[in-house]
Amino acid sequence: MTSKESLPLPEYSVVVPCYNEGENLRVFHERLFNVMQMTGKTWEVVYVNDGSTDDTAEVITALGEKADNIAYLNLSRNFGKEICLTAGLDHARGTDAVIIIDADLQDPPEVITDLIAAYKDVDTVYAQRRSRKTDSWLKRLTAFVFYRVMVGLSNRITIPPDTGDFRLISRRALDALLSLRERHRFMKGLFAWIGFPSRAVLYDRDARYGGYSSFNYWKLWNFALEGITSFTTxxxxxxxxxxxxxxxxxxxxxxxxxxxxxxxxxxxxxxxxxxxxxxxxxxxxxxxxxxxxxxxxxxxxxxxxxxxxxxxxxxxxxxxxx
CATH class of the missing domain: 1.10.287 (Helix Hairpins)
Known part of the structure; x- marks a missing residue:
């Protein structure tokens, strides 16, 4: 019988950036565990605590004490979503692919099986929303304008509309992504910039399980400004x-x-x-x-x-x- 000490590095890494997600993490981890166990692959999950002010750190620590495939990264302060995600990707050790997903359960972990099923002859499988009917009319309008403006302004880079960070990327795509070390990071643009074949998987986004989103319209405006100035002059x-x-x-x-x-x-x-x-x-x-x-x-x-x-x-x- 083969012991865990003799097993190779995990095939899949799941990177989960967290900011004040203590209310969601236990339910999220249970659903993620059930999904990843069904894949038949060796896997790890990398939780990144981005200076949370709630009990996120304590919850992740408690989860890690009960499992042997959890890596936990605690940043010294809040650096923002894009940097937090980069930190998790830096520490992901999956040899085959890395999956990126948020802990608020708006992106259902069960969709991961669809991402893995579509992971054939491509380096990136991104989850694309079927519709934004659950968003307010203002958010739908601003999202529509933002993605069209980015497509119009970006030079030879196509950012898929209605697509967030929820995706699966191959090891070689991740290595290429990690070679980009600029401080002002717009991850959706960086995912598109590195190229490589990609494929979309349509899904329905759920409502947030608990807590409140840290993104308001002012932060979304600054996020859009970051994206535009990062990828075009x-x-x-x-x-x-x-x-x-x-x-x-x-x-x-x-x-x-x-x-x-x-x-x-x-x-x-x-x-x-x-x-x-x-x-x-x-x-x-x-x-x-x-x-x-x-x-x-x-x-x-x-x-x-x-x-x-x-x-x-x-x-x-x-x-x-x-």
Whole structure:
């Protein structure tokens, strides 16, 4: 009989980023365990606690004491979802594939069997929502606009619409992904940037099991801004074109005023039109400076060369699978 000490590295790793998910983790882990046991593959789950303020750390520790295939990564503070996910992927040891899923049970663990079934001749199998009917009209509208804008602005990169982080990626795709170490990370874009053959699996997203989402509309706006500025310089070009068009219009208008003055004499300019022109041009300039500032700030952060995250504690109960 083969002992666990002689077994190879797990074939599959399941990476689960967690932020204040203590209310969901026990139910999530039970459902995940049942699904992964049916695959017939050796597997591990890597939980990443992203500076949670609830009992997430305690729950994961308790789960790890009862199982021998749990790795637990505790970050020193809250670094954000994208960095948290990167930390988990850095510590995933699956030799065949890695599965990414959130712990809030909006993405049903049972869909993992569909991802594995579709994992043939491709490197990425991503879960794509059939519809967004459970979202508010505003969220549906903003999601529709965001994905279409990203497709229009991204250079030779296609980000599948209505697709989150829930996916399965091959080991070679993961190794390629981990070679990208920029600090401002938009994971959906990075998944698309590395390329490799991919396939979609349609699924229905459930309601959140417990707790509240940490994403509000302000955070979603910043998330969209991060995605756009991380993968295209088109906003800089747009600012240039707007400035060029505004300058051209101002030149023609100035020429018109000069000719009119020479022919009809000088007339008193209207105060409202003058203020409108000043405010319009000032707004254009501030907008252009803001766009430039967004890109300059990202360059500044990259040049500091700080680590993406700091690990406070790493416990790997699945090391016996080495």
């Amino acid at each position: 088109v906003p800089l070009k747009i600012a240039t074109y707007i400035g060029l068009i505004t300058s051209t219009v101002a030149l023609f208008y100035g020429t018109f005023l000069l000719i009119r003055t020479l022919i009809f004499g000088n007339s008193v300019s209207g105060y409202p039109s003058l203020m409108t022109a000043i405010l319009f041009l000032g707004g254009i300039q501030l907008m252009a400076m803001g766009i430039i500032g967004e890109y300059l700030g990202r360059v500044f952060n990259e040049t500091k060369q700080r680590p993406l995250y700091i690990v406070e504690r790493y416990v790997n109960n699945s090391k016996k699978w080495d």
